[in-house]
Amino acid sequence: MTQTAIPYLFMRGGTSRGPYFRRGDLPEDRDQLAQVLLSALGSGHPLNIDGIGGGTAVTTKVAMLSESGDDWADVDYFFAQVSVEDRLVDFKPTCGNILSGVGPAALEMGLVQPQGNATEIRIRAVNTGARVLAKVQTPDGRLTYDGATEIAGVPGQAAPVRLNFMGVVGAATGAFLPTGNLRDTVDGIELTCMDVAMPMAIARAEAFGLTGYESADDLDGNSAFLDRMESVRVKAGALMGMGDVSKSVTPKFGLLAPPRNGGTIATRYFMPWNTHPSMAVTGAQCLASCALTPGSVADGLLVRPEVSPAQVVLEHASGTIEVMVDFSTEGGFSLNNAGLVRTARKLADGHVYIPRSVWAGPEDTP
Structure with a gap:
């Protein structure tokens, strides 16, 4: 044969x-x-x-x-x-x-x-x-x-x-906050760089002149945004200690906006060179952790749950995904575990x- x-x-x-x-x-x-x-x-x-x-x-x-x-x-x-x-x-x-x-x-x-x-x-x-x-x-x-x-x-x-x-937590970089900061600024974009299930660079949609409610097709068709996002992602990867990430799919990139469909917060997730049609399970855990962390770029975008475990509902390009997060706030936010239901x-x-x-x-x- x-x-x-x-x-x-x-x-x-x-x-x-x-x-x-x-x-x-x-x-x-x-x-x-x-x-x-x-x-x-x-x-x-x-x-x-x-x-x-x-x-x-x-x-x-x-x-x-x-x-x-x-x-x-x-x-x-x-x-x-x-x-x-x-x-x-x-x-x-x-x-x-x-x-x-x-x-x-x-x-x-x-x-x-x-x-x-x-x-x-x-x-x-x-x-x-x-x-x-x-x-x-x-x-x-x-x-x-x-x-x-x-x-x-x-x-x-x-x-x-x-x-x-x-x-x-810290599986890829060894730290919850790989840069040591709750916020970093790269090319004028304020980020929270976080490593929970998936290392991510996370920004507010408005920082790129977006609403955060755009469809996946609209975002994929916005070459100016994608080029700028990739430049920020690559520099963020270096800050996170990940080296040259220009040919790696990590860190992933995420955008946050206020919820508009009854969820906890609106999100868009990138894989990283195009928009995820819905949401990654690993990315959902990182975005939910960012949403729950005081001082992150999520501040002011949501009513932050204070009691653990908390159900965080992420609005994404195809609907919503629910993440049950068991966390602690003693001495700062820390994640114990996260649960989801898939099929x-x-x-x-x-x-x-x-x-x-x-x-x-x-x-x-x-």
Whole structure:
């Protein structure tokens, strides 16, 4: 055969989708792994026409699962963000939406066994070291995707997947506030640089002359704003100790504005070179933490909850997302854990094929 077959599940996790692999079915070497993922997803073409990517950042994501060697976890979840056109693979961040499908995928793969009507699966996010407890619906000991839960950005209803994130503060940079400041000014834009689940540079929409209520298409069509935002993001990344981030998807960028649809605060999230059509799970935790932190750029944009745990409702481009935040204000704001409800669904399974010239399979591994 002139092609290599790699077993996979194709799943929607939250508002993202992509292939879920067993880590052992892929090359161990990172450079070779990147080439395999680029080929499988079809990176290098706006439609990913020669692969199974969907032509957007939320549909060119990859999950790789294995039994965990961590004493706490059941499953290790290794994430890769594959670019649509630039043939780049970023192994630095994690993705909370794709993580929504890790519990069901682990059950599908037999990495864990169902336990009663709801199965708790302890997941270690390899990229960041975060610990996540996922509660997956398994009535009568059988995995189900059917349910009545709706999430903004996904049509229809499905079974809930409850996620509780722990150990997410400073996972990428080592600090809640990587610059040491509640606010920094870059190119005349006031920012809060924060690392909770995802390192982010966060600004008020009005600082860019925006309302914060623009659609994703309107923002993606505003090249002057995107160019200015990227300049600020790259400089913020350096201030956060992340080095040259011009070719990295982190830190992500977020905008805040007063709520207008009954939520806690209005938000827009960038991936970072275009607008997220809804909201990232990791980004939601960071934005919610920023909203709750006195002295951040969120000051004056919301009525800040004072009692923990607090439900923070983020308005985004497709609707809302709710984050339950357990926090402390003694000696300043600190996050204990954050919880969200997502859904997931298996879309297909089988094998994805790549040219043998890219990788011939396990026998090609040094």
